[in-house]
Amino acid sequence: MRxxxxxxxxxxxxxxxxxxxxxxxxxxxxxxxxxxxxxARDRIPARAxxxxxxxxxxxxxxxxxxxxxxxxxxxxxxxxxxxAALSAQRESLSAQLANAETDLKRGEELLxxxxxxxxxxxxxxxxxxxxxxxxxxxxxxxDVISQQAREGVVLAPVAGRVLDVPVTxxxxxxxxxxVAVIGGGGTYLRIAVPERHATALQEGDTIRLSxxxxxxxxxxxxxxxxxxxxxxxxxADLPDTHVGARLLVRLPVGxxxxxxxxxxxxxxxAGLDFVRLQxxxxxxxxxxxxxxxxxxxxxxxxxxITGLVAGDVVVPAAEAGGEVGHD
Numbered sequence: 279m280r281x282x283x284x285x286x287x288x289x290x291x292x293x294x295x296x297x298x299x300x301x302x303x304x305x306x307x308x309x310x311x312x313x314x315x316x317x318a319r320d321r322i323p324a325r326a327x328x329x330x331x332x333x334x335x336x337x338x339x340x341x342x343x344x345x346x347x348x349x350x351x352x353x354x355x356x357x358x359x360x361x362a363a364l365s366a367q368r369e370s371l372s373a374q375l376a377n378a379e380t381d382l383k384r385g386e387e388l389l390x391x392x393x394x395x396x397x398x399x400x401x402x403x404x405x406x407x408x409x410x411x412x413x414x415x416x417x418x419x420x421d422v423i424s425q426q427a428r429e430g431v432v433l434a435p436v437a438g439r440v441l442d443v444p445v446t447x448x449x450x451x452x453x454x455x456x457v458a459v460i461g462g463g464g465t466y467l468r469i470a471v472p473e474r475h476a477t478a479l480q481e482g483d484t485i486r487l488s489x490x491x492x493x494x495x496x497x498x499x500x501x502x503x504x505x506x507x508x509x510x511x512x513x514a515d516l517p518d519t520h521v522g523a524r525l526l527v528r529l530p531v532g533x534x535x536x537x538x539x540x541x542x543x544x545x546x547x548a549g550l551d552f553v554r555l556q557x558x559x560x561x562x563x564x565x566x567x568x569x570x571x572x573x574x575x576x577x578x579x580x581x582x583i584t585g586l587v588a589g590d591v592v593v594p595a596a597e598a599g600g601e602v603g604h605d
Contacts, residue, residue, distance in 0.1 A: 297594070298556055298591045298592065298593050298594070299539070299540065299543075299591065299592040299594075300589065300590075300591050300592075301537050301538075301539070301586055301587070301588055301589065301590045301591075301592065302537075302588050302589075303535040303536065303537060303588055304535070304536060304537070304538050304574075305533050305534070305535060306533065306534060306535075306536045306538070306570075306572060306581065307530045307532070307533055308530070308531055308532040308533065308534060309486065309528040309529060309530060309531070310471070310475060310528065310529050310531045311526060311527070311528050312469050312470070312471055312526075312527055312528075312529060313469070313524045313525065313526060313527065314467035314468060314469040314511060314524065314525050314526075314527040315467065315468050315469075315522060315523070315524055315525075316465055316466075316467060316516065316517075316518075316520065316521055316522060316523045316524075316525065317465065317466055317467070317468045317510075317521065317522075318438065318439075318441065318461030318462065318463065318464075318465055318518065318521050319461075319462070319463035319464045319465065319466060320436055320438070320460075320461065320462045320463035321441065321459060321460075321461050322435045322436055322459070322460050322462065323435075323456040323457075323458070323459050323460075324349055324350075324432050324433065324434055324435055324456070324457050324458045324459070324460060325432070325454050325455060325456055325457065326350075326352055326432060326451040326452065326453060326454065326455045326457055327429040327430070327432075327453060328352060328354055328426055328427075328429050328430050328453055329352075329354060329450075329451060329452050329453050330352040330353050330354035330355075330430060330450070330451060331352065331353055331354075331355075331448065331449075331450055331451070332350055332351075332352055332445055332446070332447055332448060332449050332450070332451050332457070333351055333352070333353045333447070333448075334350060334351040334447065335349075335350045335443070335445070335446065335447040335457075336348055336349055336350060337349050337350075337440050337443065337458060338440065338443060339440055339441065339442060339443055340439065340440060340519075341439070341440045342438070342439050342440075343434040343437065343438065343439075343440060343460065344434065344437045345434055345435070345436050345437045346433050346434060347433065347434045348431055348432070348433060348434075349432045349433065349434055349440075349457060349458050350431075350432040350445075350457050350458070351430055351431050351432070352430040352431075352432065352451050353427075353430055354426075354427070354430065357423050357426055357427045358427075360423050361420055361423050361424065361427075364416050364419055364420045364423070365420070367416055368413055368416045368417070368420075371409055371412050371413045371416065372413065374409050375406065375409040375410060375413065378402065378405045378406045378409055379406055381402050381405075382399070382402040382403055382405075382406050385398055385399045385402045386399055432457045432458070434458075434460055435460060436460055436462035436463065437462055438460045438461050438462025438463065438518070439460070439461050439462075439518050439519075439521070440458055440459070440460060440461075441459045441460065441461045441521055442458065442459040443457070443458045443459075444456055444457075444458075444459075445457055461518060461521050464516075464518070465513075465516045465517070465518045465521065466496065466510050466511060466512050466513065466516065467485075467493065467510070467511040467512075467513055467516070467525060467527060468508065468509070468510055468511075469508070469509050469510075469511060469527055469529070470506040470507070470508050470509075471506060471507045471509065471529060472505060472506060472507075473502050473505050473506060473507055475507070475529070475531045476498075476502065476507045478529075478530065478531040478532055479495060479498050479507065479509055479529065479531075480495070480498070481495055481496065481497060481498055482494060482495060483495040483529075483530055484530070485511045485513075485527055485528065485529060485530075486527070486528040487513065487525055487526065487527055487528075488525065488526035488527075488528075491513060491514075492513075493511040493512055493513035493514075493527075494511065494512045495509060495510075495511055495529075496510045496511060496512040497509060497510045511527065536569075536581045536582075537581065537582045537586055537587075537588065538572060538574065538579040538580065538581055538582070539553055539566075539579065539580055539582055539586070539592050540577060540578070540579060540580075540592070540594075541571065541578040541579060541580045542578070542594070543592050543593075543594055544566070544568060544580060545563065547563075550565055551565070551566050551567070551568050552564060552565055552566065553566055553582075553585075553586070553592050554592065554593040554594075555586075555590055555591060555592060555593065556591040556592075556593050561593050564585055564586065564590075565585055566582050566583075566584065566585030566586060567582070567583040567584045567585055568580045568581070568582060568583065569581035569582065569583040
């Protein structure tokens with residue numbers, strides 16, 4: 279962060295306003311006001327893995343969800359019909375297998391008595407193995423279809439807040455279609471600054487918000503689009519209730535020299551602002567034009583645009599005493 283740079287001789291008067299203050303130029307930071315947009319760090323869509331009818335929708339925009347939570351359920355009626363067909367095929371093959379195993383057992387008994395040949399028994403044994411393999415293949419196909427049916431449940435990919443639900447209950451969903459958009463991983467401010475200020479932005483700079491809070495410039499993107507530099511600002515406890523909201527942000531874009539006087543030393547009379555100066559003739563009031571307010575080491579300071587020069591000695595109000603003249 280670009281801090282207000284003070285000379286060693288000014289540190290003590292700023293913290294002890296009861297003593298006269300000799301003015302000297304101080305480096306102050308120029309701030310530029312821009313609008314930042316609240317963005318979710320992770321914006322991940324929860325997609326449908328199968329096609330079908332959306333029979334249940336458990337969330338709406340703004341809901342807070344946990345990772346793995348069920349958001350919706352999609353049903354494809356064709357999967358039930360496919361499972362029924364596979365079940366019927368399995369029953370048929372099971373009956374054939376029972377008959378083949380009976381023939382194999384009878385053939386082994388005949389082979390033991392020398393009535394049949396080994397080739398015939400081997401053929402019966404092969405037939406039994408083939409039927410068992412077909413049944414195993416049908417069971418594997420049924421497992422695949424059952425898994426597809428379970429994939430009709432749409433789960434939250436991350437924990438966060440539901441930002442958008444572009445579908446409604448009863449709608450037809452296609453594989454890969456977005457059912458909900460989840461914003462997770464916290465929030466940050468994204469700002470776009472005119473490119474002339476690109477060199478003044480440095481990662482780690484302190485950023486001021488209009489609410490009085492402060493943030494840290496976390497990242498400055500190298501790509502300039504539309505004459506603007508995009509940067510991300512991390513702000514502690516930034517709410518995620520309104521992603522996309524715009525907040526006023528003040529960025530440090532440069533430094534300049536200025537004369538600062540304590541705000542408590544400014545006297546206003548007849549609409550004019552004065553400060554008490556130590557002159558050879560005594561304490562006198564000098565008319566000034568005040569500028570931007572600053573805070574230095576916890577002391578409220580005011581920039582003097584005109585009316586004072588370096589080397590002037592400002593006298594605190596407590597030391598002025600009685601009436602003073604005008605310089």
